[in-house]
Structures are given as C-alpha cells and as structure tokens.
Amino acid sequence: MKFEKIFIFLITLILLLTLTGCTGGVYRQPDQQYLVSGIAFKRDKSRIIAFAETVVVNTESTEQGVSRHIFSASGNTAEESLLNLSGKISKPLLFDHCGLIAVDKDLSSEQFSQVIDYCKKNEQINLAAYMISSENTDILFDCEPVSTLTVSYDLLGVIDRVEFLNGIKFHNRYYEVCANKLRESRCFFLPFVLVNKGEYILSGGDVYIDNKMVDSLELTEGALYCLLTDNFSDGKFEDFEISDSKTRFECDLREDTLFITLNIKADLEKGDYAYLSDKIERTLENLRGNTDIFGFKDRISRKYRNLWNTVKDNYNFYYTNAKIEVKYEF
Amino acid sequence: MNSKANYTLHTIFLSAIFLMGNAVIILPFPSADDKTFLGYIFAFFVSLGVCFLLLPILNNLYTKRNFKNSFQKAIFIALYGVTALLSAIEAYRCFYQYADFVSKTVLPKVSPILISLIFIAIAIYLSFRHSSVIFKFSLFSFVLVFIAVAAFFIMSYKNFRLDNISLLQLPTSKELIKQTLPYLLKVFLPFLLVLIYQACQFERIGKKQTLWxxxxxxxxxxxxxxxxxxxxxxxxxxxxxxxxxxAISTVTVGYLFSRMDGFSYFIYFACCLIKISVCIGIIKSMIKRIFG
Structure with missing residues (x-):
C-alpha cells in the first residue's frame, strides 16, 4: 500500500513537471499574443505576398484590451511569406483563431496549391476556416471592421448572411474546398469580395477548376448557378423567392452524344416562372463554355459508372457537344 | 469476480468502449471511399452474427476446466498462448495509434518516449488493480464518451452534407467487400477479446452483455x-x-473563432486506456492458465 502511494506520488509529480510547460524560455508565456484572425495572399509575379490580420492581446495587462494590426511580407512560396511575416514581428503568430483565408484571383495554380498545402500542414489553422476570392487582397484588411473585432470575422458573418438570405451555398470552408478538389471535376465556388473606397462588398462568386479561377459570377448569376448545380437552399435574389429546391441530374449517351437533363423542382414563392426559367436558360448558355464548371462529371462518375468509363478519357469532347436540357417543376 | 448480476451494465459499457478503442482515432480507414458507411454497417451485422455463433464455443474454451489428458492440456496451452499473443498485438496497435495522436497533436513538444512510458505505466497499473476498478472506470467513462460524441455530432449537424453518404449507384460485391473487410478485421473482430475477458472474469460470456x-x-x-x-x-x-x-476541430464558438477539440481528448484517452488495460488483463489471465 505504501509502495503504491509512493508510485502514484512520483507519477503525478512527473506529469506535473513535464506536461505543464515548466521547461524554460520557449514555453514562457509571452506578454503579447498575436492571434491571427485572417490571412490573405496576393500574387507578385512569381512571388507571393502574405497579409495577416491579427488581434493583439496583452496577457500581462488585461486592462489594455485588444488591438488590431495588419502585417505583410513576401516570399517565394506561401509558407516562406508567412515565415517572413512572423520573423518581422519576432513573435510567434497563433493561427488557432484564423477564420478566413483570402486568395488573390490572379494566383497561379501552383501558388494556390501552395496556400492549400501550407494550411493543411499548419495544424493550428482550423479546417473550418472560410476561403474567399478577391482582387484586392492587399487592401482587404485595411477596411474598418463594422460589427466584430476584425474584418476577417466580419466577412464570416457576411458570407453566412448571404447564404441565408440569397440561398447560395458556397461550400467554401477550407475542408470543403479540399474535398471538392478530390472529386473528378476539381471544381469549387468561392465568394468574391470587392473592396471599394475602404468598404468590402461580397459581390458574387468565383468558380475555380484545378486551383485556377475560370469564371466570375455576380450574385444573381451565382444564385442561378447554385440552382443548376443543386447547391441552392431557401432564399431570395432579384425578384424571386425560392424554397425547397432540388435539382435532379440525369444523363444518357446516344450516338456519341451526351444528353443531360436537369430537373429543377422548387417552390417559387415570388416571381414569374417564365422569367425565371428564361434567366436559368441564359445563365446555362453563358456559363457553359468548353469547360464543365457545373461539375457534371462528378454526377456522371457517381451515378452512371459504365457511362463514365466510356466518356472519361475524352470528356471535354463529350461535354462540348452535349445536349443539355432543363426541366422545371415550380 | 462472481457477482455477475451487479456487473451487467459495467460489462456492457466496458465492451462498448473496448470496441471504440483506437478505432475512434483513425476511422475512416485510408482506403475509404463513398461506400465506406455501407461497409461499416455491413461489417457490424456480420460481426453480430459471428459473435453469437462463436459465443458457445468461446464459453466452452475459455471457462476454467479440468484437462482429461496431457494432449488436451497442450492444445489449450497453445490456444491460451495464441490468445495472449493476439491481445498483445491488439494492445500494441492501440497504444501506437494513441501515442502517435498525442505526440503529433496534443503534446508535440514533449518526447514521445515520455508520453509512452507514462501511458503504459497507467495502463499496467490499472490492469493490475482488482478488475472491478476497470469495470467501474468503464461505466462512467462510457457515459461521458457517449455524451461528448453525441454533443459534437449535434453541433456539427448544420455543416453535414448528406450527399457524402448517399449511394447514387449500388456497389459491386468487390467494392462492398473492399470497404467491409477493414472494419471487420481491425474493428469488430478484436471485439472477441473482450468476450474472452468476460469469460476470464465471470466464468461465462453473457448474451445480453455481448449484444448490448x-x-x-x-x-x-x-x-x-x-x-x-x-x-x-x-x-x-x-x-x-x-x-x-x-472533424471536432471544425466546431467553433465565441467571437474569437475558438476551437473545442480539447474536449475530445478524453474520448481517446478513456477508450485506449481501457482497451489496453483489458488486453493486459487477458494476457495476465492466459499466463496464469498456462503456468498455473
């Protein structure tokens, strides 16, 4: 019994000494903590400039409150630019509270890949961080936050609000973007944020394929795009109010031609049916192009395995010549 | 231990938490695809059938007996030896995965050897205490684990996408077997060890405890x-x-986008500790039977 008590005492002592950080300077709590709320990346030819919006917390004097600072640095890669940024401050940046990752729409495919890989490697960055696209990543954090501590957290609220009001489901969380990159289409849709006279506006969305921005849509077009891709929840846009929407996908291959049918079923609570269907048809024609930005190949590969085996090696040819029909049940 | 009725609930919870063990850390397996959920369900029902088929056999083999002759004794000693070896392998696998998680995520700056030694010491200590200690620890641990798992599930609900598990086309038998086998071999088959543990503790394996x-x-x-x-x-x-x-790290609260993954560490600690302690307990019992 005595031996057990000594043993338990020793184990507890070892645990207390080793697991509570009492090992020296590296773990000494700094007087100021730099909590990163959002990061942004801008292309500078072959280099990347990283911007970090931080909340600086004074741990020794809570009366001083928190303050917001923006830092930037450049590097050959995303990781290098963030390391240089951290080196400028000579304090570790804490990414545990990073809620936003903004990418410049002009980033090359490889640079975008570096951003994704760095965020995965840095386990501090939350997989649920929101990703956005912008052409003003260099001045994004210069805006004044309106309702929260930082512009980054403001934008999270704006994105949620647009999704709730307009029914657009961006699926732009970091993990959703990574998951979409693993699908056949490698297609994802990021909210597009514009900065105008010191104010940020979520003005639409950018469609990316293989880490490269391929199309830019304004809000209404974005909502119609989401209807076509079955990513629309209840919401309003223009003069329309739509709820309970579901888009069924059907596909057939006849005489070397793909026949794709999209059955859009929804409750049109407000707006003219003919006008809406006309807008959907025009959006489909405008966005169709030679690249499948609707992710039809994901649907085909999951639902029509034999058909997919036939078309996959020459999918672009089949897609370009495909007959796409939209049917409505409003 | 022979007060069977008092430990029914404890045994059920011990069995449940043993099943979770290290699987809760690593699932789904690296080979998982869209049919992984179907594979899991299939593996669960197959293992239910296997457990009930093997129950009388395990009852017969692992309850104490008098050997008729030395040949029979030799066969049983070999069986107990193999059982001890399988328990050791399972304990090692569980321990390795837990230590890997702790050294990469929880305590990245602490030496993995130190973490391992402390954890092994606790597991050995627990397994050498009276077995009622493990049963009682399992009782409240499973309740806490279940509450935590259910709470995180509910908190993550709004971000779920049902099309991630929807089957747009039925899998072929080859695809189904590919998804079912890893769950069957690495998650559900080791469950037989906890039935053996029951046999060692109570001289019988209860059907109710097994099913529940x-x-x-x-x-x-x-x-x-x-x-x-x-x-x-x-x-x-x-x-x-x-x-x-x-998945848990995506649950965030507060104005500073704070994560809640710390609450999950107890789930892994409890599941792995109990599984390893039970495996050590089985090894102890088998050694006693071989040399006793």
Missing amino acids: GLSLGGITLCLTLLNSVLLFGAPFSAGLDFPYAS
Missing part, C-alpha cells in the same frame, strides 16, 4: 465515423491523420 455492448459501441463509433464522413466526405477524411479530431 456490441450495439452501443457500434452505434457510438458509427456516430464518430458519420461525423467525419458527413462533414468532409470519405476521400478527404481518409486522407487525414486523425479524421474525428479534425
């Missing part, structure tokens, strides 16, 4: 698997080192 233990453990583990797959999709989850921990 497997079901409760299966459902709780299913919730953790669904949490990852519904959130990330099977291909992305399968590529993560610790899918469930990553």
Whole structure:
C-alpha cells in the first residue's frame, strides 16, 4: 500500500513537471499574443505576398484590451511569406483563431496549391476556416471592421448572411474546398469580395477548376448557378423567392452524344416562372463554355459508372457537344 | 469476480468502449471511399452474427476446466498462448495509434518516449488493480464518451452534407467487400477479446452483455465515423491523420473563432486506456492458465 502511494506520488509529480510547460524560455508565456484572425495572399509575379490580420492581446495587462494590426511580407512560396511575416514581428503568430483565408484571383495554380498545402500542414489553422476570392487582397484588411473585432470575422458573418438570405451555398470552408478538389471535376465556388473606397462588398462568386479561377459570377448569376448545380437552399435574389429546391441530374449517351437533363423542382414563392426559367436558360448558355464548371462529371462518375468509363478519357469532347436540357417543376 | 448480476451494465459499457478503442482515432480507414458507411454497417451485422455463433464455443474454451489428458492440456496451452499473443498485438496497435495522436497533436513538444512510458505505466497499473476498478472506470467513462460524441455530432449537424453518404449507384460485391473487410478485421473482430475477458472474469460470456455492448459501441463509433464522413466526405477524411479530431476541430464558438477539440481528448484517452488495460488483463489471465 505504501509502495503504491509512493508510485502514484512520483507519477503525478512527473506529469506535473513535464506536461505543464515548466521547461524554460520557449514555453514562457509571452506578454503579447498575436492571434491571427485572417490571412490573405496576393500574387507578385512569381512571388507571393502574405497579409495577416491579427488581434493583439496583452496577457500581462488585461486592462489594455485588444488591438488590431495588419502585417505583410513576401516570399517565394506561401509558407516562406508567412515565415517572413512572423520573423518581422519576432513573435510567434497563433493561427488557432484564423477564420478566413483570402486568395488573390490572379494566383497561379501552383501558388494556390501552395496556400492549400501550407494550411493543411499548419495544424493550428482550423479546417473550418472560410476561403474567399478577391482582387484586392492587399487592401482587404485595411477596411474598418463594422460589427466584430476584425474584418476577417466580419466577412464570416457576411458570407453566412448571404447564404441565408440569397440561398447560395458556397461550400467554401477550407475542408470543403479540399474535398471538392478530390472529386473528378476539381471544381469549387468561392465568394468574391470587392473592396471599394475602404468598404468590402461580397459581390458574387468565383468558380475555380484545378486551383485556377475560370469564371466570375455576380450574385444573381451565382444564385442561378447554385440552382443548376443543386447547391441552392431557401432564399431570395432579384425578384424571386425560392424554397425547397432540388435539382435532379440525369444523363444518357446516344450516338456519341451526351444528353443531360436537369430537373429543377422548387417552390417559387415570388416571381414569374417564365422569367425565371428564361434567366436559368441564359445563365446555362453563358456559363457553359468548353469547360464543365457545373461539375457534371462528378454526377456522371457517381451515378452512371459504365457511362463514365466510356466518356472519361475524352470528356471535354463529350461535354462540348452535349445536349443539355432543363426541366422545371415550380 | 462472481457477482455477475451487479456487473451487467459495467460489462456492457466496458465492451462498448473496448470496441471504440483506437478505432475512434483513425476511422475512416485510408482506403475509404463513398461506400465506406455501407461497409461499416455491413461489417457490424456480420460481426453480430459471428459473435453469437462463436459465443458457445468461446464459453466452452475459455471457462476454467479440468484437462482429461496431457494432449488436451497442450492444445489449450497453445490456444491460451495464441490468445495472449493476439491481445498483445491488439494492445500494441492501440497504444501506437494513441501515442502517435498525442505526440503529433496534443503534446508535440514533449518526447514521445515520455508520453509512452507514462501511458503504459497507467495502463499496467490499472490492469493490475482488482478488475472491478476497470469495470467501474468503464461505466462512467462510457457515459461521458457517449455524451461528448453525441454533443459534437449535434453541433456539427448544420455543416453535414448528406450527399457524402448517399449511394447514387449500388456497389459491386468487390467494392462492398473492399470497404467491409477493414472494419471487420481491425474493428469488430478484436471485439472477441473482450468476450474472452468476460469469460476470464465471470466464468461465462453473457448474451445480453455481448449484444448490448456490441450495439452501443457500434452505434457510438458509427456516430464518430458519420461525423467525419458527413462533414468532409470519405476521400478527404481518409486522407487525414486523425479524421474525428479534425472533424471536432471544425466546431467553433465565441467571437474569437475558438476551437473545442480539447474536449475530445478524453474520448481517446478513456477508450485506449481501457482497451489496453483489458488486453493486459487477458494476457495476465492466459499466463496464469498456462503456468498455473
């Protein structure tokens, strides 16, 4: 019994000494903590400039409150630019509270890949961080936050609000973007944020394929795009109010031609049916192009395995010549 | 231990938490695809059938007996030796995965050897205490684990995508077997060890404890698997080192986007500690039978 008590005492002592950080300077709590709320990346030819919006917390004097600072640095890669940024401050940046990752729409495919890989490697960055696209990543954090501590957290609220009001489901969380990159289409849709006279506006969305921005849509077009891709929840846009929407996908291959049918079923609570269907048809024609930005190949590969085996090696040819029909049940 | 009736609930919860063990850290497996959830369900029902088929055989083999001759004794000694070896392998696998998680995620700056020594010491200590200690620890641990798993599931619900598990086309038998086998071999088959543990403790394996233990453990583990797959999709989850921990990390609260993954560490600690302690307990019992 005595031996057990000594043993338990020793184990507890070892645990207390080793697991509570009492090992020296590296773990000494700094007087100021730099909590990163959002990061942004801008292309500078072959280099990347990283911007970090931080909340600086004074741990020794809570009366001083928190303050917001923006830092930037450049590097050959995303990781290098963030390391240089951290080196400028000579304090570790804490990414545990990073809620936003903004990418410049002009980033090359490889640079975008570096951003994704760095965020995965840095386990501090939350997989649920929101990703956005912008052409003003260099001045994004210069805006004044309106309702929260930082512009980054403001934008999270704006994105949620647009999704709730307009029914657009961006699926732009970091993990959703990574998951979409693993699908056949490698297609994802990021909210597009514009900065105008010191104010940020979520003005639409950018469609990316293989880490490269391929199309830019304004809000209404974005909502119609989401209807076509079955990513629309209840919401309003223009003069329309739509709820309970579901888009069924059907596909057939006849005489070397793909026949794709999209059955859009929804409750049109407000707006003219003919006008809406006309807008959907025009959006489909405008966005169709030679690249499948609707992710039809994901649907085909999951639902029509034999058909997919036939078309996959020459999918672009089949897609370009495909007959796409939209049917409505409003 | 022979007060069977008092420990029915304890045994059920012990069995459930044993099943979860290290599986809760690593599921879904790296080979998972869109049919992984179907594979899990299939493996669960197959293992239910296997457990009930093997129950009378295990009861016969692992309850104490008098050997008729030295040949029979030799066969049983070999059986006990193999059982001890399988328990050791299972304990090692569980310990390795837990230590890997702790050294990469919880305590990255602490030496993994120190973490390992402390954890092994606790597991050995627990297994050398009276077995009622493990049963009582399992009782309250499973309740806490289940509450935590259910709470995280509910908190993640709004971000779930049902099309991550929807089957747009029925899988072929080859695809189904490919998804079922890993769950069957690495998650459900080791469950037989906890039945052997029951036989060693109570001189019989209860049907009720087996059914409820497997079901409760299966459902709780299913919730953790669904949490990852519904959130990330099977291909992305399968590529993560610790899918469930990553899934929980997406639950954020407060104005500073604060994470809640710390609450999940107890789940892994309790499941792995109990599983390893039970395996050590089985090894102890088998050694006693071989040399006793």
